[in-house]
Amino acid sequence: CLQISAKAVSQQITLSEKNASLKKVLKEVSRQAGISIVYDETLLARTRPVTVMVKNASVKEVLDQCLRDQPVFYSIDGQRIIIQKQLAPQIMRDTAITVSGRVTDEKGEPVPGATIRVQGTNSGTAADADGRYTIKVPQNSTLIITFLGYAPQTVTAAGGTLNVKLALSQTALTETVVVGYGVQKKSVVTGAISSVRAADIENMPITRPEQTLQGRTSGVTIASSSGQPGSPANVRIRGLTSFTNNDPLWVVDGVVVDNGGIGYLNQYDIESMEVLKDAASQAIYGARAAAGVILVTTKKGKAGGLTVNYNGYYGLSAPAKKLKLLNASEYAMLRNEQSVNAGKAAPFADPNSFGQGTDWQDQIFNSSAPRQNHEISVSGGTDRSTFYGSIGYLKQDGIVATDISKYERVNIRLNSTHKLSKYVTVGQNLGYAYDKSIGLGNTNNEFGGPLSSAINLDPITPAIVTDPAVAAGAPYNNVGAVKDANGRPYGISGQVGQEITNPLAYIQTRLGNYSWSHNIVGNVYLEIQPVKGLRIRSSVGSKVSFWGGETFTPVSWLNSSTIRSVNSFQRTNNQRFDYNLENTISYNKSFGLHDLTLLVGQGAYLDNHVRGTDVTYSNLPVNNFKDAALTFKVPTDQVKAIGTENWDHKVSSLFARLNYTYDEKYLFTGVIRRDGSSRFGDNNRYGYFPSFSMGWVTSKENFWPQNRVVDFLKIRGGYGVVGNDNIGDGAYLPMIVSGRNYAFGTGGSYKVGYSPSAPANPDLRWEQTSQTNIGFEATLFHDLFVNFDWYRKLTTGILQPLRIPDYIGYSNNPPSNVADMENTGLELELGYRKQIGEVNLGLNGNVSYVKNKVTDLGDGKQYITQDQATFQSTSYPITRTVLGQPYNSFYGFQTAGIFQNQAEIDAYTNKEGKKIQPNAAPGDFRWADINGDGQINENDRTIIGNPIPKWTFGFTVNAAYKGFDLVVFTQGAAGYKIFQGLRRLDITTANWQEKALGRWHGEGTSTDFPRLNIDDPNRNFTNPSDFFLENGSYWRLKTVQLGYTLPLNVTKRVGMQKVRVYVMSENLLTITGYTGYDPEIGNTNATGVFSIDRGIYPQARSYMLGLNVTF
Amino acid sequence: CSKSWLEPLPKGQIPEEKYYKTAAEAEAALTAVYDVVGWQGNGYVTKVGTVDAASDDHLAGGGGPNDVTDYQVISNYTLTPATGPQAELWKKGFAGIFRANTLLAKIEGISMDAGVKARYIAEAKALRAYFYFDLVRFFRNVPLMTAPVVAIDDMFNVAQAKPEEVYAQIEKDLKDALAETNLPDKVALATEAGRLSKGAVHALLGRVYVWEQKWPAAITELAEVNGATVGGSKYGYKLVDNFGDLFKSDMAHKFNSESVFEISYNSSSNGGWDCVNCTEGNVLNIMTGPRGYKILKPEQAPDYVSGWSFLVITKSLFDAIHGDPRYKYTVANLDSLEKNGIVTYEKGFNNTGYFMEKFAGRVANRSTGGTPELNYPQNIYEIRLADTYLLEAEALVRNGESGLAGTRSFTLFNAVRARVGLPAIPVTLDNILSERRLELAGEGHRWLDLVRFGKAATFLQSKGFIAGKHEVLPIPLLELENTKLEQNPEWK
Structure with missing residues (x-):
């Protein structure tokens, strides 16, 4: 190191410049000397032009000459020369004490040139080449030690020796990111990685970790599947990668955690999250990385004193929106019209007599549902051992039917590291969570549940029957009719039946039911560094989960379709065990400007080891949850028991990675991974997943023109292949399954039959996703950070059960490699940080675009019908996967206006002059004759919309002024349609939204809402069509937070380091044209199609008060 | 890791190569064929229900005009190749044929008692004929397979056979079965x-x-x-x-002297909502029961359970059978019971006041295990x-x-x-x-009889039946996709 600098500094420089900018001269010196010169752009702006004529001079000579009388000076820092601000002439006042010491970095290396300044004055000094300094200061004054690239540190001067350790600051130059099996300086990363840091999320109202990514990372689409507290959100990284599973791989401190199980994490414990988006960065996780990888690093303790932290908030939630539904009079009026239009008698003599009726939404919405989140963490340690421990508690009540919609979680974490010797480190990370979820059931499901019922129930039915005479008659005299605390029955609709029941009564039948889980995720590792640069690491990680639930179903009579004549009590218990074992060796070596890191590793992974039991007792002698127990001895024929045994999924892997950089200017990364999966047969068990990526820090080149615009520019690109084995276990094998039973004989029993389940596919192979990524990172105008990526991702051999015709007779379809799909996209992240006077301003924004296209379906197939989404009683499925179109796009008929009169129907003819819709009546939809065959049938269906947002974006403003800080976080999505299925089509008497008042009811009354007719002969409502589609684009003011940090002197007086209070609001404002509750709709069913609104549990609007305290 | 570490450990399934080795496994394979005889689709669709709904004796009924759509559209003849009960009937028939073919293909290699083996073969052939007979009657043009198709590529290349070829195979299978001395008389x-x-x-x-x-x-x-x-x-x-x-469901009356071939159900399987088609109980009982049934005078009221009011009896059948001694065993006249103040019930869709007495679920035969609705033993x-x-x-x-x-x-x-x-x-x-x-x-004959007698159009016109079209069901739409099958000409 010293040699290099000596050589560099003594390099012979020849220069001839007249009135040249200092920057230009410095660059030339840097080039000739072959060393880097670090400077602050703004600093150089204030320098004078220089004239210099030297021949074979030393660097020192040249610099001395150039910087003479300039407001800057230089210092030599190992391999670099640093240009710094010249300190104002020091007015050394008569000060009381002398302080001296040494400024070092975290590794104990000196930081020459570090500035030591007395707070509030201009007096100060700089550290020498060995990091030593001496300064005279007033007693108890505060010293601020700063140096470029390091976080400033404040210490109190008390005389004597004061050594200061500076930590690297998180700037673009020094920031590190977690990559697979290691950490890399961000400036030399060649893959496409987005990060979220603790500071971005710590105080945010987040209940699940995936929510932190929404709007904060580019290329990531997040859509909540329900507003039920604790519900997971769907995460899609760079579009849809596959047909069956698009959930990214979550790796928490090196332990692979299944997507559903990530909820055990407490946001306060998260140090950082990294989203690996391109194949080059994913490839190290080969087998399961195709849908993206999310690395979560939890907080670790730091050597030094003990730090105790409290974070928490308390608040109230309310629904952000109510649907505009018809009142009782309007409802009765439309019911009459609907019947009369069909030639039937009007059911209601006087619609106006019903008045407003029941507002069912009001009956189940809670506009002051409490939510709270608290965490206390303790961290600290010595040079040899550090630890971080925390305990967290979260409780949130739902805004819909709160009695049966709650979520509660307790987290405990302990992370520690111990240096056993100079060479050996052991460590562990352990997280535990218990959660209890009371879910209202059937969310985003048209088949009942309180929300769907509230939307569909007629407003005529009273919520509670108050007239004793009515209450004594049918149907309220049925056994099981539900009554309130005063013994009054809940209203039972005579208009709307089937699964749609009085939500208040429904709530009563589910009281007490809950589900629970215990999750324990952790790992233990041993790391040996026998010689410098060599690191051997062994890690054993595991996830152990236990979960289950208890459900009591009382005898009940909710309506004539929803009767429980026998009560039952069900208890489920499940356990799951996953583990992984990984051994890696890495070696890092620098020689000259070359830097080489080689990593080789081996991994073995087991997951999906699930065992469960599910026991139901019928006909218990009690009729409520509280009294129910499985200790009641019911006859054995009233006991039902079901078991679960999953097949183990195993993966065995070998991997290697080479990182090479030259002068941090030319960058190369190559990865190869081989995975063997228990999900494939001998023919294709092993998959090879290579990748490479390169980077070029153009701004480091000597030819880089000096300018004030671009301070840093890195161009990078890569290509790689990753895999997916997500097709179910043993699917390539022909298996015989049980359950083909038949009752023989008169003994009242049955025999168990066995038959093949699905055809074998021994050629089943890995699904592969290859991805090309090209991007750049730049720093502009010193304060503006830009990150841009373009990618093209091609998935081939997509795994999906191949639909074989039913005439073959198997009961299941064989797993297959059925299709290819492409995603192309653009991502832009921008960051701006500036101190303007006393205001600290940070702006961050990102926008992503993704285009999804199915490129092959095999054998000339134009479409497949697998996994189509359906909606109750539509005449056809509502989505289809068509070649050249996005996966599972909305598929149906196109409306072309409404026939205003018979003449229009008569004029709508085909080539032969025959009417295309001979049976239509005025007020019916004109269906577009897509195939031009002169008639309307299933062949006239076409692609009518895309359910996945093409655009996602987020924008965050951070501002701080004195003790105040403000965060405004907004996010949104655009470029997609929502299928609004809020009204049950098969229940023609269901209530309508107010927009139905604008239905066609005479010539010229509507051009987009057809006439109401109970028989609907034109299938205006049962044909899936663009009538049901709405633009889903939205922009949401997700979080607004205003905080105030108490002044340090106040805080100190009460023995604390930091006290901050804040107020916060979530989902304050959503701008959207969508008429349902919420345009953000993930998928809750197996088909995986987003944006189908079957009555999604809306997201809450919350107001919270929070507190951070550090002791 | 060693190679064997990556071999899957099957749980609850048996690799095919290890199966079909013993007499017990042959019997389990035969049971799987019989399982299809009692087939009840996930959407509650059965052969009897479909034939009833299509006939002039019944209307679909239920809770509303789209309740069990498959029955509604066959009852009012608005079925299309995409929507209707045909998908379930098609699936059922071919599932049975596949399982019979599987048994026939595998049983030769099983060493077991020759007589038992011969009997199983005879039963499998007869069942194959039984399934084909329904298929050819409902669909007319169906693929004919006498061995399981196991290679995926071959599955899309199967063509339809002529109806007479199918009938010839049916006759052959039944005659083969009759020629087998090990098939018992009783x-x-x-x-x-x-x-x-x-x-x-x-x-x-x-x-x-x-x-x-x-x-x-x-x-x-x-x-x-x-x-x-x-x-x-x-x-x-x-x-x-x-x-x-x-029509009594107790053991004394099941498999009586009049019974020649009976579809067997019982209440022992504890079937639940999680898998409606897994139950061994009969879903027709809850489906046909009067909706919202409530007894006012217990001493006079029949012990129906409150059902879902499907397959209500038409006025036409009521009029035809009213004076007949079989009337009271055929029609549950809720209209009259209510008028006499004995019971009340809810008027579901298509309500006529007449329900199926033969199949309406009874308190007496309601099971106590599993979900009672799905475990009637009739x-x-x-x-x-x-x-x-x-x-x-x-x-x-x-x-x-x-x-x-x-x-x-x-x-x-x-x-x-x-x-x-x-x-x-x-x-x-x-x-x-x-x-x-x-x-x-109500036993699933009338519509087939009308078609066979050439009288369907006469009796069913008022329901929307179109002569020359509705005598045959459409090939389910999905079966035409990427296959060699052609839609029936009536449905093109």
Whole structure:
């Protein structure tokens, strides 16, 4: 190191410049000397032009000459020369004490040139080449030690020796990111990685970790599947990668955690999250990385004193929106019209007599549902051992039917590291969570549940029957009719039946039911560094989960379709065990400007080891949850028991990675991974997943023109292949399954039959996703950070059960490699940080675009019908996967206006002059004759919309002024349609939204809402069509937070380091044209199609008060 | 890791290469074929329900105009290739054929008692014929497979056979079964009730011949079942004395002397909502029960359970059967019960006031285990003796017999009437059609009879039936996709 600098500094420089900018001269010196010169752009702006004529001079000579009388000076820092601000002439006042010491970095290396300044004055000094300094200061004054690239540190001067350790600051130059099996300086990363840091999320109202990514990372689409507290959100990284599973791989401190199980994490414990988006960065996780990888690093303790932290908030939630539904009079009026239009008698003599009726939404919405989140963490340690421990508690009540919609979680974490010797480190990370979820059931499901019922129930039915005479008659005299605390029955609709029941009564039948889980995720590792640069690491990680639930179903009579004549009590218990074992060796070596890191590793992974039991007792002698127990001895024929045994999924892997950089200017990364999966047969068990990526820090080149615009520019690109084995276990094998039973004989029993389940596919192979990524990172105008990526991702051999015709007779379809799909996209992240006077301003924004296209379906197939989404009683499925179109796009008929009169129907003819819709009546939809065959049938269906947002974006403003800080976080999505299925089509008497008042009811009354007719002969409502589609684009003011940090002197007086209070609001404002509750709709069913609104549990609007305290 | 570490450990499934080795496994494979006989689709669609809904005796009913859409659209003839009960019937039939073919392909390699093996083969063939017979009647143009298709590539290259080829295979399979000496004339009821016997196979073959209009052959086969003298069947078949006893679901009345081929259900499987098609109970009972049934006068009211009011009986059938002794065993007249203040009930969709007495679920046979709705134990007759009597009588008349007193057709026909105390009348085709309607109401015959008699358009026009189209079901739309199958010309 010293040699290099000596050589560099003594390099012979020849220069001839007249009135040249200092920057230009410095660059030339840097080039000739072959060393880097670090400077602050703004600093150089204030320098004078220089004239210099030297021949074979030393660097020192040249610099001395150039910087003479300039407001800057230089210092030599190992391999670099640093240009710094010249300190104002020091007015050394008569000060009381002398302080001296040494400024070092975290590794104990000196930081020459570090500035030591007395707070509030201009007096100060700089550290020498060995990091030593001496300064005279007033007693108890505060010293601020700063140096470029390091976080400033404040210490109190008390005389004597004061050594200061500076930590690297998180700037673009020094920031590190977690990559697979290691950490890399961000400036030399060649893959496409987005990060979220603790500071971005710590105080945010987040209940699940995936929510932190929404709007904060580019290329990531997040859509909540329900507003039920604790519900997971769907995460899609760079579009849809596959047909069956698009959930990214979550790796928490090196332990692979299944997507559903990530909820055990407490946001306060998260140090950082990294989203690996391109194949080059994913490839190290080969087998399961195709849908993206999310690395979560939890907080670790730091050597030094003990730090105790409290974070928490308390608040109230309310629904952000109510649907505009018809009142009782309007409802009765439309019911009459609907019947009369069909030639039937009007059911209601006087619609106006019903008045407003029941507002069912009001009956189940809670506009002051409490939510709270608290965490206390303790961290600290010595040079040899550090630890971080925390305990967290979260409780949130739902805004819909709160009695049966709650979520509660307790987290405990302990992370520690111990240096056993100079060479050996052991460590562990352990997280535990218990959660209890009371879910209202059937969310985003048209088949009942309180929300769907509230939307569909007629407003005529009273919520509670108050007239004793009515209450004594049918149907309220049925056994099981539900009554309130005063013994009054809940209203039972005579208009709307089937699964749609009085939500208040429904709530009563589910009281007490809950589900629970215990999750324990952790790992233990041993790391040996026998010689410098060599690191051997062994890690054993595991996830152990236990979960289950208890459900009591009382005898009940909710309506004539929803009767429980026998009560039952069900208890489920499940356990799951996953583990992984990984051994890696890495070696890092620098020689000259070359830097080489080689990593080789081996991994073995087991997951999906699930065992469960599910026991139901019928006909218990009690009729409520509280009294129910499985200790009641019911006859054995009233006991039902079901078991679960999953097949183990195993993966065995070998991997290697080479990182090479030259002068941090030319960058190369190559990865190869081989995975063997228990999900494939001998023919294709092993998959090879290579990748490479390169980077070029153009701004480091000597030819880089000096300018004030671009301070840093890195161009990078890569290509790689990753895999997916997500097709179910043993699917390539022909298996015989049980359950083909038949009752023989008169003994009242049955025999168990066995038959093949699905055809074998021994050629089943890995699904592969290859991805090309090209991007750049730049720093502009010193304060503006830009990150841009373009990618093209091609998935081939997509795994999906191949639909074989039913005439073959198997009961299941064989797993297959059925299709290819492409995603192309653009991502832009921008960051701006500036101190303007006393205001600290940070702006961050990102926008992503993704285009999804199915490129092959095999054998000339134009479409497949697998996994189509359906909606109750539509005449056809509502989505289809068509070649050249996005996966599972909305598929149906196109409306072309409404026939205003018979003449229009008569004029709508085909080539032969025959009417295309001979049976239509005025007020019916004109269906577009897509195939031009002169008639309307299933062949006239076409692609009518895309359910996945093409655009996602987020924008965050951070501002701080004195003790105040403000965060405004907004996010949104655009470029997609929502299928609004809020009204049950098969229940023609269901209530309508107010927009139905604008239905066609005479010539010229509507051009987009057809006439109401109970028989609907034109299938205006049962044909899936663009009538049901709405633009889903939205922009949401997700979080607004205003905080105030108490002044340090106040805080100190009460023995604390930091006290901050804040107020916060979530989902304050959503701008959207969508008429349902919420345009953000993930998928809750197996088909995986987003944006189908079957009555999604809306997201809450919350107001919270929070507190951070550090002791 | 070693290679074996990556071998999957099957749980709850058995690799095919390790199966079909023992007699017990052969029996399990046979059970899997019979499983399809009792098939109830996830959407509650059954063969009996479909045929009933399509007929002039029933309307779909239910809770609303789209409740169990498949029944609604067959009942009002708005079915399309995409929507209707045909998908389930198609799937059922071919599932049965595949399982029979699998058994036939695998059993040769199993070392087991030769006699038992031969009997299993005979049963599998007869069941294959049974499934094909329904398929060819409903769909006319179906693929014909006598071995399982196992290679995925081959699956999309199967073409439809001509109906006569299918019938030829059906006849061959049934004749093969009859030629097998190990197929018993009668089965041991205690352990084997529900399995096919020689008598049942003769009845099936007779029915097939009737559909093929091979009258002499039909007469021979059906006479084999019915006996040379009425009441003298060599298989011991006899009409049950009390018509009402036929529809009792207790063990004493199941598999009675009139039962030739019976679809077996019971309440022992604890079936639940999680898998409606897994239950061994009969879903028809809860489906056909009166909706919102509530008893006001317990001493006078029947013990129906509150059901879902599907397959309500039409005014037309009510009028036809009202004066008949079988009326009270056929029609549950809720309209009258309510008017007399004995019960109340909820008027569901298509309400006529008349429900299916034969199948309405009863408190008496409601199970206590599992989900009671899905565990009713009542059986359904696929073939009962009254049916074969009427079929033989019909074949005789169509073959030229006068049907007057003294003829065999007269004796057979009037034996059915005499059992319920009705006077003898001459046998004519019209009389047969109406006798079948009253005798077999709700048991899944009427629509097939109308089609066979060429009278469907006459009786079903008011429901929307189109002659020349609705006699055959459309090939389910999905089956045409990427295959060699062609839609039936009626549905193009």
